[in-house]
Amino acid sequence: MSEATADEEPRARLNTVAGALIRAYRGLCEHPLETVSPPWCLSCDQIIEVLDMIRCTADSEFEASALCGHFQRELRAFRSPPRTPAHGAPWAGLRA
Numbered sequence: 001m002s003e004a005t006a007d008e009e010p011r012a013r014l015n016t017v018a019g020a021l022i023r024a025y026r027g028l029c030e031h032p033l034e035t036v037s038p039p040w041c042l043s044c045d046q047i048i049e050v051l052d053m054i055r056c057t058a059d060s061e062f063e064a065s066a067l068c069g070h071f072q073r074e075l076r077a078f079r080s081p082p083r084t085p086a087h088g089a090p091w092a093g094l095r096a
Contacts, residue, residue, distance in 0.1 A: 010065040017071045018054055022047050024078050 028043040050071070057063040 010061050010068060014054065014057070014064045014068040014071070017068050017075060018050055021071050021075050021078070022050055024075065025050070 025043040025046045029041055030043075031041060053067055057067050
């Protein structure tokens with residue numbers, strides 16, 4: 001395996017996962033895609049954060065790989081249904 005391929009693999013995985021995460025956030029936008037992002041759009045803020053994080057990993061294969069793992073967990077959490085305590089669980093009736 002050449003060094004170029006080894007360097008590209010984490011970056012390619014990162015770009016694939018980041019693209020899926022950006023599409024998920026874009027799906028939550030409440031404004032037309034053609035318009036400028038309004039200041040109240042939290043989804044656009046998340047997209048900007050994803051892109052900024054990718055730029056910060058430009059020089060490190062290790063950081064790209066770690067960020068890819070972070071984005072994968074974020075994407076799984078984004079796609080999973082909200083968690084609620086099981087009925088009858090000991091902590092179900094506790095209040096903060």
